[in-house]
Amino acid sequence: MFITKYIQEVWGAVRSLATGLRRTMYYFTHHKEIITQQYPDNRETLVLPERFKGEVIMPHDDKNEHRCTGCTACELACPNGTIKVITKFDIKPEGKKKKAIDKLVYHLELCTMCNLCVQACPSDAIKMAQTFEHSVFDRGLLTKILNNPGSKIMDGVE
Amino acid sequence: MMNGSTIVFYLLALQTLGGGLLSVTTRQIFRAAIYLLFSLIGIAGIYFWLQYQFIAAVQIVVYVGGIVVLIIFSIFLTQQTGELLPKQRLGRKVFSALAVFCGFALTIVQIVQHKFTQANSDLSPVTVADIGKSMLGTNDGGYALPFEVVSMLLLAALVGCIVIALRSKPETT
């Protein structure tokens, strides 16, 4: 019937609005839920969320070895040409030539932190770091070479 | 002798007449509506000055809140901002002035001929309760019948609006 439907509509509206009001009142009265980070003040104790993406880095182990094979999957995956892989050919002890990276150039000033390169990498060589204080006085400093000088590929990574 | 009350009256009269004059002489239609608004507020001010507060409030509700808003809305829906209205022909101006003068003369003649008698009863302000009682009173001096007739008229206007708005929808069956 029309009138029962009308009353049901009004009642439903009041109930759903009350649900929203209860949630905001909860936040209003529970100040420990506040998520604001007062950044420069709490620089020492700042805890960033787990999935925060600051810049692309290439982890090296203590023998100065990385996991990058130079497959250029990251370069292909990048939507705005941030990554440039410069490859060279290593001569293996048994005389065979093997493709490896010379330099992995990363333009931080172009990067949008979309994470597509990390997902594209077949050997988990790059990952996202949580650093975020990137300001420098010279734009050239934002172009980084991710592999350390003299580093080489880890054994067993194809 | 000018006392404060007289000064206030002349200020209100100046606002009313000046607003009306500007409203008919301006060539921007929106400004004309706003000058009309001032004129109407001035009339409400005169009612307040006479301590006839109910009529003053009703003047504001009906004329300012209702009619001026309606006029402004029709200007919004039909006019362009900043356009001047075309200049009127001389004949039309003369004719309008003549019509206004006739109305003015009629009012003045009426006022001059009317014999104003000094009110002897005490001039305590009329309260809303008195107005309500006489508005719905059925005894001598009651306005129940005219009040209901006017509400019938308004009801007819409402029904007419609904009939116009309720264009029969195209058949969906």
Next chain:
Amino acid sequence: MWSFSGLATGIDAWLTQRFNPALSLTIEMVLAGIAVITLFAVLGLVLVLMERKVSAWMQIRLGPNRVGPKGILQSLADTLKLLVKEGLTPNSADKLLFNFAPFLAIIVAMLLMAPIAFAKDLQLWDLNIGVLYISAVSSIMVISILIAGWSSNNKYSLMGAMRSGAQIVSYELSAGLSVLSVVVLVGSLQVSDIIKSQADGWWIFKGHIPMVVSFVTFIIAVTAETNRAPFDLAEAESELTAGFHTEYSGMKFALFFLAEYVNVFIVCAVGATLFLGGWMPFHIGHWQGFNHVMDYIPSSLWFFGKTFLLIFVIMWFRWTFPRLRIDQLLNLEWKYLLPISMVNLLVTTAMAILGWHF
């Protein structure tokens, strides 16, 4: 007990001794005007800060906390910024009306202060038609918005003004009807009578469910009338940049901003007067001791406490609900609020005739 009427008669006697009646009346009017302007300035500062703090806490943020201790000087800094900013007038605007609109808005807000009883015996003008006066004068408010929207010569402003006009004109109805239900119970439009009738209990308690319903419709309708979210279609920033005050800057913008907040204060004061007893303390039936303790709290504190409670409720609405579409807005008024408040007015009238309220 100390009261404001003693102060007022004292000043009046002192002035009439020294000056002639007309001059002393003028001086009294100037004094009242200065008091109202001071109240405006304080209200603007307090309400803007309150809004920012409430919104921050409801959105799990901290809010302003840098200027002054705990950020309490933030709105003062904002005001200083607005004062020194240039008030631009667009080239193709109707310059006279463009500059006039903010003043009309603030003048209307000032006129609305007159019949409000801030405390026992503290009222500028206790006129016979108090409530009608408020609803009449507040209808001039819409005209300042319409003038601002038209004279800016900007399509966003015009759209905002038209939306605002449609909204205020339609929500005035249900606000008026819910005010009427109190007037029916009291039998008077005078503000002091309405407050006096609540000496033994506020109308929201004395009037059973119909009063609660009309209180709720009143709050919803006045939220719409003051153009605040979720009914802020007139200045919907995601659709119309800033609606009717898009072209305004500096102090002219600040006047609109101040008028908005003062209007919120006024409608909440009216709501507190009609439904929560104005400056009347909270009394429970025959608990003499309890009532006596309540009487010791000053009446101005009661009034401002109730008003700020209602202001908080309206802010709570703003930071919880999303904005309505224009068709939803008009549906809510014409299909829900207006029929409900009409039926409610009939029920209240029956209740008043049969004497079913306490």
